[in-house]
Amino acid sequence: MMTPQVITPQQMQQILQQQVLSPQQLQVLLQQQQALMLQQQLQEFYKKQQEQLHLQLLQQQHAGSKPSKEQVSTQQLAFQQQLLQVQQVQQQHLLNLQRQGLLTIQPGQTGLPLHSLTQGMIPAELQQLWKEVTNAHVKEEHNNSSDNGHRGLDLSSPAPPKNPLLNQHASTNGQYMGHKREASTLEELPPHSHPLYGHGVCKWPGCEAVFEDFQSFLKHLNNEHALDDRSTAQCRVQMQVVQQLELQLAKDKERLQAMMTHLHVKSTEPKSTPQPLNLVSNVTLSKSVPESSPPLSLPQTPTTPTAPLTPLSQTHSVITANSIHSVGPMRRRYSEKYNMPISPDLSQNKEFYMNADVRPPFTYASLIRQAILESPEKQLTLNEIYNWFTRMFAYFRRNAATWKNAVRHNLSLHKCFVRVENVKGAVWTVDEIEFQKRRPQKISGSPALVKNIQTSLGYGPTLSVAFQASMAENNIPLYTTASIGSPTLNSLSSVIREEMNGAMDHGNSNGSDSSPGRSPLPAMHHISVKEEPLDPEDHEGPLSLVTTADHSPDFDHHNDYDDNQSQDDML
DNA sequence: AAGCGAATAAACAAAA
DNA sequence: GTTTTGTTTATTCGCT
Numbered sequence: 060m061m062t063p064q065v066i067t068p069q070q071m072q073q074i075l076q077q078q079v080l081s082p083q084q085l086q087v088l089l090q091q092q093q094a095l096m097l098q099q100q101l102q103e104f105y106k107k108q109q110e111q112l113h114l115q116l117l118q119q120q121h122a123g124s125k126p127s128k129e130q131v132s133t134q135q136l137a138f139q140q141q142l143l144q145v146q147q148v149q150q151q152h153l154l155n156l157q158r159q160g161l162l163t164i165q166p167g168q169t170g171l172p173l174h175s176l177t178q179g180m181i182p183a184e185l186q187q188l189w190k191e192v193t194n195a196h197v198k199e200e201h202n203n204s205s206d207n208g209h210r211g212l213d214l215s216s217p218a219p220p221k222n223p224l225l226n227q228h229a230s231t232n233g234q235y236m237g238h239k240r241e242a243s244t245l246e247e248l249p250p251h252s253h254p255l256y257g258h259g260v261c262k263w264p265g266c267e268a269v270f271e272d273f274q275s276f277l278k279h280l281n282n283e284h285a286l287d288d289r290s291t292a293q294c295r296v297q298m299q300v301v302q303q304l305e306l307q308l309a310k311d312k313e314r315l316q317a318m319m320t321h322l323h324v325k326s327t328e329p330k331s332t333p334q335p336l337n338l339v340s341n342v343t344l345s346k347s348v349p350e351s352s353p354p355l356s357l358p359q360t361p362t363t364p365t366a367p368l369t370p371l372s373q374t375h376s377v378i379t380a381n382s383i384h385s386v387g388p389m390r391r392r393y394s395e396k397y398n399m400p401i402s403p404d405l406s407q408n409k410e411f412y413m414n415a416d417v418r419p420p421f422t423y424a425s426l427i428r429q430a431i432l433e434s435p436e437k438q439l440t441l442n443e444i445y446n447w448f449t450r451m452f453a454y455f456r457r458n459a460a461t462w463k464n465a466v467r468h469n470l471s472l473h474k475c476f477v478r479v480e481n482v483k484g485a486v487w488t489v490d491e492i493e494f495q496k497r498r499p500q501k502i503s504g505s506p507a508l509v510k511n512i513q514t515s516l517g518y519g520p521t522l523s524v525a526f527q528a529s530m531a532e533n534n535i536p537l538y539t540t541a542s543i544g545s546p547t548l549n550s551l552s553s554v555i556r557e558e559m560n561g562a563m564d565h566g567n568s569n570g571s572d573s574s575p576g577r578s579p580l581p582a583m584h585h586i587s588v589k590e591e592p593l594d595p596e597d598h599e600g601p602l603s604l605v606t607t608a609d610h611s612p613d614f615d616h617h618n619d620y621d622d623n624q625s626q627d628d629m630l
Numbered sequence: 631a632a633g634c635g636a637a638t639a640a641a642c643a644a645a646a
Numbered sequence: 647g648t649t650t651t652g653t654t655t656a657t658t659c660g661c662t
Contacts, residue, residue: 422636441651465637471653478652484646485651497635638658646650 255280264293409451416453423462423469424494427476431489438479438486441467473497 255261256276261268263284270276284290412419419426430447431439439447445463448455455462470476475493478485 424636461638464639467650467652468638468654469636470651632662634660634662636659636661639656641655642653644650644652646648 253277253280255284264297412452412454413450414453416457418454419452423465424473424475427466427469427487428489428494431476431487436486438481438488440484440486441470444470444487 253273253276255263256270256273259269259271261270261276261279261283263280266283268279268283270279284293411417421429426448427444430444430451431437433447434443444466445459448462448466449459470478470487473493475490475497477488477490479488
């Protein structure tokens with residue numbers, strides 16, 4: 060990529076390091092570099108385009124037949140995409156330069172299209188970090204005079220009197236932990252360790268000075284890497300590096316998710332064990348589960364079994380539920396609010412719940428309803444309901460006394476469950492109206508909530524919820540891609556609305572009336588919500604539950620699960 | 631801080 | 647007489 064003229068970041072750093080250039084010179088240099096880069100990129104781009112066109116031409120000639128529109132349009136599309144890419148690269152570059160502080164662009168100066176970009180690009184955290192870096196600096200200058208030499212509580216050993224950046228290693232570290240302050244300060248750091256010092260070498264970017272002892276390193280740090288333009292610039296560069304890495308990480312995570320989803324394997328990631336698929340959002344579209352291999356049981360090692368699934372926001376891939384495997388009556392449920400909509404989720408994660416000893420994030424009422432609705436007659440005896448529970452959820456194959464009691468309790472308690480005398484005895488049915496009634500309690504359209512909802516239900520047409528969430532957190536606007544487009548999704552809006560109103564707990568709270576019309580929800584929300592099945596009868600879509608029914612046959616044996624309350628309270 | 635919904639526990643009764 | 651099915655009350659907990 061680099062022509063002899065363009066210097067590499069490393070070289071750049073060295074230049075910076077050696078301070079051979081004055082700030083002015085640097086700036087000039089940088090601008091030149093920048094121009095060069097752009098030029099290069101453009102050249103490459105055009106070259107590529109030409110090659111491509113050439114290729115396509117050849118193809119067309121070969122095929123002879125139809126240089127049809129399709130081809131042309133695809134070609135255009137590809138072209139546009141590339142163009143876009145290049146533009147992005149360019150912008151990124153400019154941005155980088157600016158951000159690195161190597162390019163000091165005054166607000167008014169230059170016609171570079173940076174401004175807007177800058178903002179969107181820098182993750183809040185980084186900005187924050189940077190702020191802290193700079194602030195710390197000021198702050199420290201005050202302190203220094205006093206606690207010079209001592210390792211103040213927060214300066215900790217490594218704290219040399221005055222290098223503001225020092226305390227911020229988090230940033231330079233590449234680690235960039237959220238709360239570096241607390242973390243980096245008190246934390247570990249044995250007497251003579253420093254994030255920037257390892258194996259006798261200064262790890263400051265670009266510097267590899269060797270030191271025999273920690274003290275001399277500190278000295279060096281203070282002298283060579285004090286707070287000055289150079290260090291600042293380097294720090295910025297590092298921030299940039301971190302940011303890039305994070306982006307990369309995010310992408311790779313997404314890829315991983317997609318892969319896992321594709322393979323139907325629940326993440327085996329250390330922490331995040333089996334996760335309910337919905338996080339992974341495999342199929343968003345309510346197509347009934349592909350009937351994939353039924354049992355596909357996950358290893359389900361006891362090691363990381365369950366986590367009371369908190370469906371919440373945190374479902375990020377990485378985060379994983381805080382598994383507290385309490386076997387017992389782990390009381391708390393999953394944050395109720397968001398669970399009602401079962402069906403889609405359930406159908407999608409059916410296998411997961413069938414095999415993983417994870418508590419499903421739905422209320423008993425929802426589950427019962429689901430069970431009943433899934434039955435051909437829309438009615439079940441108590442025992443059949445029990446069976447459904449045990450059949451569908453590994454979790455309910457234990458502690459039977461507990462949850463069965465809960466089931467009965469729920470049947471009796473909620474008006475939505477109606478007992479009907481039958482020839483053979485009594486069966487339970489669902490009064491959907493009643494069921495819908497009870498939901499309108501909570502949330503109105505609180506953004507937070509909505510967010511949760513989306514998260515918990517997670518469905519991104521293409522992206523895993525986790526990814527979306529993380530992206531969102533990083534202020535990376537990718538919803539656009541996801542949400543927009545897809546007409547399918549839009550068509551679902553109505554369904555969504557309904558669900559929002561009735562189905563979702565929160566849903567309609569807002570204007571009781573549920574003026575569906577509005578739904579100011581961001582596109583994303585639609586997506587997420589849409590899948591809700593809530594309604595029993597209507598959209599069979601959600602009711603893909605059907606799927607659920609399918610499998611049922613296989614197991615039927617376990618009723619035997621007897622609980623052992625013994626374990627219940629062990630803890 | 632209060633109120634609410636849901637989970638859990640348990641007592642009790644009627645039916646099987 | 648035991649078990650299952652239902653009903654009801656009380657308590658606890660998470661959330662808004």
